[in-house]
Amino acid sequence: MTLQSKLIFAMCFLLPLHAATLYAQAPRGPAVLTSKFWIYEVDERQDLVFNLPWDEQPGDASINVASDPRVPEFARICLMTSEQALRERLSSPANAAVWVQLGQAGATERITIIINVLPRQNLYRQLARLDREPYFWHWNEDSRVPSLALSNYRRGSFVWEAVATPETCSQPPSQNLSEYLNYAARRLAIKR
Amino acid sequence: MKRLYALFLLLGALSIVACEEPLHRSSSQVDVTRVDHSEVKRQAIGNCWLYAQATWLESMLKHTDSYETNVSETYWTYWDLYEKIMNGAKLDDAGEVPTGGSWQRSTYLIQNYGWVRENDVQALDQTPEKMSQMQACAVRELKKALAEGGVLADSHLRNDQLVRDALDQAFSCQGAYPFDMNSIRQEKVVTAEETKLVDPATNQELPLSEWLQRWREYSNPANGLSTAKQGKKLPTEVERNAWRRLEQRIKRALNDHQPVVLSFFVSFNAPNDDGVFNFYTLAERGDLGRTGGHMLVLHDYTVRNAPERGELGEGDLSPEDKALALQGDLDLLVAKNSWGANRWDRPWIGNGYSRITWDYLMGRYYDERDKVFRPFLQSVVLPPQY
Numbered sequence: 001m002t003l004q005s006k007l008i009f010a011m012c013f014l015l016p017l018h019a020a021t022l023y024a025q026a027p028r029g030p031a032v033l034t035s036k037f038w039i040y041e042v043d044e045r046q047d048l049v050f051n052l053p054w055d056e057q058p059g060d061a062s063i064n065v066a067s068d069p070r071v072p073e074f075a076r077i078c079l080m081t082s083e084q085a086l087r088e089r090l091s092s093p094a095n096a097a098v099w100v101q102l103g104q105a106g107a108t109e110r111i112t113i114i115i116n117v118l119p120r121q122n123l124y125r126q127l128a129r130l131d132r133e134p135y136f137w138h139w140n141e142d143s144r145v146p147s148l149a150l151s152n153y154r155r156g157s158f159v160w161e162a163v164a165t166p167e168t169c170s171q172p173p174s175q176n177l178s179e180y181l182n183y184a185a186r187r188l189a190i191k192r
Numbered sequence: 193m194k195r196l197y198a199l200f201l202l203l204g205a206l207s208i209v210a211c212e213e214p215l216h217r218s219s220s221q222v223d224v225t226r227v228d229h230s231e232v233k234r235q236a237i238g239n240c241w242l243y244a245q246a247t248w249l250e251s252m253l254k255h256t257d258s259y260e261t262n263v264s265e266t267y268w269t270y271w272d273l274y275e276k277i278m279n280g281a282k283l284d285d286a287g288e289v290p291t292g293g294s295w296q297r298s299t300y301l302i303q304n305y306g307w308v309r310e311n312d313v314q315a316l317d318q319t320p321e322k323m324s325q326m327q328a329c330a331v332r333e334l335k336k337a338l339a340e341g342g343v344l345a346d347s348h349l350r351n352d353q354l355v356r357d358a359l360d361q362a363f364s365c366q367g368a369y370p371f372d373m374n375s376i377r378q379e380k381v382v383t384a385e386e387t388k389l390v391d392p393a394t395n396q397e398l399p400l401s402e403w404l405q406r407w408r409e410y411s412n413p414a415n416g417l418s419t420a421k422q423g424k425k426l427p428t429e430v431e432r433n434a435w436r437r438l439e440q441r442i443k444r445a446l447n448d449h450q451p452v453v454l455s456f457f458v459s460f461n462a463p464n465d466d467g468v469f470n471f472y473t474l475a476e477r478g479d480l481g482r483t484g485g486h487m488l489v490l491h492d493y494t495v496r497n498a499p500e501r502g503e504l505g506e507g508d509l510s511p512e513d514k515a516l517a518l519q520g521d522l523d524l525l526v527a528k529n530s531w532g533a534n535r536w537d538r539p540w541i542g543n544g545y546s547r548i549t550w551d552y553l554m555g556r557y558y559d560e561r562d563k564v565f566r567p568f569l570q571s572v573v574l575p576p577q578y
Contacts, residue, residue, distance in 0.1 A: 131421040146424035149555040152475040192470040
């Protein structure tokens with residue numbers, strides 16, 4: 001594998017009804033969840049090897065198979081943990097209200113769970129330097145650099161980004177979801 | 193001279209502006225009642241930074257003597273180009289004459305060359321609807337002179353007389369305009385030392401040279417923070433506090449009618465139909481579109497969530513409302529621009545005053561060339577004590 005190579009194990013699915021129907025409040029529909037595993041490797045210099053989808057040299061191993069054997073078990077467990085964490089935080093009365101408000105303003109109902117998979121915990125700081133630490137954000141489209149300025153909440157997907165290592169499964173900071181949803185709601189409310 | 197030039201190139205790195213002109217269109221009306229400003233002008237070349245400097249000086253002069261003065265950008269443009277060419281400037285990568293600059297560079301030009309009135313350089317050349325034909329022609333002529341085979345092409349052969357002759361030819365548009373820089377310098381120049389200006393807040397009177405040293409340019413608050421790769425994220429608490437402090441300084445200065453100068457990165461996909469630069473419109477359009485640096489001078493602002501008032505709009509408010517405005521959230525800044533006014537081809541420019549949301553200025557854009565995120569706001573020039 002070269003420095004420019006990339007492996008994305010994508011596991012795209014609609015959650016079963018009990019999980020996908022995060023909110024029943026009309027007129028907002030349920031959040032539609034999709035998940036991806038971004039699996040990092042290390043080279044001989046112990047640097048992380050991974051090309052992000054918007055990098056100039058795209059990878060060639062984007063696999064949309066949920067049960068791909070290259071996804072380690074700890075990452076699959078982390079996905080379940082992440083779904084649970086997302087569900088709990090999105091279900092709080094305050095966040096649920098903003099989610100409905102966003103729906104009324106036409107925001108996307110899609111949420112992508114990205115699990116950044118590291119082979120060792122001591123690579124976490126390298127990952128953070130790539131701006132890949134746990135965070136809730138919005139992604140206009142896969143092929144372009146994520147940008148708050150250009151986020152169009154009617155398009156694309158919100159993203160719940162977590163980090164899995166054999167020892168840990170890290171979720172976005174506690175206030176991140178509500179702060180981001182409130183920011184998106186403000187942006188959509190002020191139609192300039 | 194070369195050493196001096198290198199110095200302000202270094203200083204100018206804080207905010208070097210290669211000014212842009214607009215493309216989109218729609219309509220706009222903004223009340224004009226706060227910081228004292230002179231008539232809107234329309235830049236012909238990439239020297240918005242000189243228009244901003246002139247706007248600042250005109251505002252200070254208007255506060256000092258109540259008269260409207262038309263300070264000449266053409267005069268400074270001449271000496272800016274003279275120094276650049278004497279120091280080896282070539283056509284830039286796009287094959288254009290390098291007309292960009294910064295607040296530091298324009299203050300240097302004033303300190304060394306003083307200022308003159310525009311009608312001492314050219315008669316009735318500029319109006320809000322009409323750009324300076326003299327500057328436009330000068331740059332066209334200099335482009336020929338600097339191009340291969342031109343009289344200024346070989347930087348080793350340049351000397352004072354050769355460069356001055358070429359500039360005189362260019363600014364006279366090959367004789368189409370009467371132009372005599374020697375007599376302008378001998379008879380018309382007002383020096384920075386002899387120009388007395390009164391501070392809008394304190395009424396303290398000092399020479400222009402002194403005010404230029406006291407007004408200071410501040411880079412954006414995110415400059416020292418590690419946000420270069422974090423374009424997807426909301427500002428951190430530390431960053432929000434830093435922006436909040438800058439917001440307070442700008443609001444307090446504007447409350448006191450100080451002509452605060454702003455440099456920012458323009459995306460021409462950001463203005464809406466009313467000419468307001470904002471993220472909503474930018475995101476709807478999906479990309480940055482045409483971009484570039486720009487400098488202008490603030491005039492007013494609006495806030496949301498002001499205690500007891502909610503929104504506070506444009507116009508000179510009572511001292512009580514100004515105090516409440518300091519506690520509200522800055523919504524947008526109103527600035528005197530140099531893109532003309534009442535233009536049939538760009539109606540969204542309206543009366544020449546642009547509005548920019550604070551959200552837009554705090555945001556970050558992705559610099560494709562350097563592969564980093566940068567804040568849209570580049571710098572602010574503030575008076576002392578703010």
